[in-house]
Amino acid sequence: MKKILVVLALGLFSFEGNAQVIVDGVDINKMDELQYVELVGQTRFINLTKIKVFVDYGQDFSWRQQTIKDESGERSxxxxxxxxLNFMYANGWEFEQLSHR
Known part of the structure; x- marks a missing residue:
């Protein structure tokens, strides 16, 4: 039983080490000075069951560059x-506040 727990613990630590939130080619998880981001959701016109999420962390404004991308460079x-929000939480972020526009 202890061996299984050790293997699970090692697996969790390795998962934490690989956590990435890539916005405009920048892994925002590695930015020590970054404390807050704003997430803005927008329904996709082609696929109404999915949304695009834009991330504002204080960078220069560009809608195209504010999307979260996966390791292969594709938009998430x-x-x-x-x-x-669950994706951000899994990558070490905490929910702070909700606002409607």
Whole structure:
């Protein structure tokens, strides 16, 4: 039993080490000075069941460059804002505040 727990613990530590949130080619998890980001969701016109999530962390403004991308450089799509929040939480971020515009 202890061996299984050790293997699981090592697996969790390796997962934490690989956590990445890439926005405009920048892994924002590695930016020590970064404390807050804003997530903005937008329904996709082609696929209404998915949303695009834009991330504002204080960088120069460009809608195209504010999307979250995966390791292969493809834009990540989410089922809902809650899906995006769960993704951010899995990558070490905490929810702070909700606002409507």
């Amino acid at each position: 799509s989410f089922n809902s804002m809650v899906d995006a």
